[in-house]
Amino acid sequence: MKYQSVKGMEDILPQDSRIWQELERIARIELESNGYREIRTPILEETSVFTRSIGETTDIVSKEMYTFEDRKGRSLTLRPEGTAPIVRAYVEHSLNQLDPQLRLYYIGPMFRAERPQKGRSRQFYQIGAEIIGSREPQMDAEIVLRLKNLLEYFGLGGFSIKLNSLGCKEDKAKFKERLSLYLKDKKTGLCDDCKVRAEKNVLRALDCKNETCIQILRDAPNIIDSLCADCKDHFDKVKELMGVFNIGFVEAKNLVRGLDYYTGTVFEINHSDLGSQDAIGAGGRYDTLVKEFGGPDVGAVGFAIGMERVIIALGEKKEQLNKSKLVCIIPLGNNAKIAGMKLAADLRRKLNGLPTERSYALNIITRLNLDDASLNSQMRSANKNNAELVIILGEDELKNNSVSIKDMKKKDEQLLVKMDRVVDEIGKRLGLPC
Ligand code: HAM
Secondary structure, eight states, X not given: OOOOOOTTOOOOOHHHHHHHHHHHHHHHHHHHHTTOEEOOOOSEEEHHHHHHHHOTTSHIIIIIOOEEEOTTSOEEEEOSOSHHHHHHHHHHTTGGGTOSSEEEEEEEEEEOOOOOBTTBOSEEEEEEEXXXXXXXXXXXXXXXXXXXXXXXXXXXXXXXXXXXXXXXXHHHHHHHHHHHHHHTTTGGGSOHHHHHHHHHOGGGGGGOOOHHHHHHHTTSOOGGGGOXXXXXXXXXXXXXXXXXXXXXXXXXXXXXXXXXXXXXXXXXXXXXXXXTOOEEEEEEEOSSHHHHTTSOSOOEEEEEEEHHHHHHHHGGGHHHHXXXXXXXXXXXXXXXXXXXXXXXXXXXXXXXXXXXXXXXXXXXXXXXXXXXXXXXXXXXXXXXXXXXXXXXXXXXXXXXXXXXXXXXXXXXXEEEEEGGGHHXXXXXXXXXXX
């Protein structure tokens, strides 16, 4: 019997896992250094956490959730996204007391039973951030800036930012009425999905990709024209701040997003190398959700990036994140093995900055060979594994309390180094700051 992973859910194999670790590492440094703190919520939530926030009529809730009853008959759902669980946790643990403007981030798997295709899986990973506790337009701009910076630090270019505003709850309700009225006598021309949307979730008809729907909606009322004075003012300020932060964007009047909790600013980042699933990240404001979940009446804004899509968009560049540097120690004889174990422990701790020392290079691997293979065969193996440096611990070296270091990228170069200088010498040769 041969098993395969569940359809739409993929293994991340050891030959690729470093790319994922590197994206996560960059995200943690960028977000932590900007005052965001990590939150880890369970993968399962009570189903109503999602139905109440994302909305009963959205695609996610109506078609894509993994929902089941547990042994006690409670309805549970594998989280399809991170925002609703975070708001649940924020209210449950009164996190407003931690900081009135709380910055949070999360990294982890989400689950949606969509039809799998390039850039769309049933288990996928998001890196997300939320600022809870403020309605200030500065926070909208801060969140988009963080998202843009992250993509750039990942090494990604060629993405574009779409921006729109849905207005407050009242604006949204009024606009839905206007749009329904506009579509009233045009429904027969719409695609099957939009016929249903026109009844249940009319806003989504606006971003339908079907050509006839696009034609029909070309003259539809504009959501921006339906904003109240406060929401218009807020959106104008957000756009102004985007200029201040030097964030290029296009206004996209049909951008409505697939989750009901949004109010006000919404945005999406697209990348042309992704094909039909071209959103690499997205987000927006959700100013009523915290209160609806029984918390204080505070505004919030956030984003999530799809990690699989970032990796697809990186293309060949992703290999730069996948690199590590290998140092091999070759001890010759039993005494050398013991000295080698000590040296390996020292190198691993110091070169990788653990627990306290110098650089922050997590990508240096020190391998100590403890079998009795000959120097030649160990050198061949180091070469095959693309080692940068080899440390040879032979009898003569040990007598002199030294090692021989061979730089594998520079032919014929081998030098004798005193034991207490080895870590510094290796660090220097690997380009670490000493
Ligand atoms: P979302 O637009 O549903 O927003 O998802 C965010 C990103 O997750 C998408 O832009 C995409 O890159 C990725 N993604 C979504 N579905 C899939 C899939 N099936 N396969 C691969 N990648 C996928 C949210 O989830 C909101 N919680 C974002 C947010 C945070 N809004 C406010 N705060």
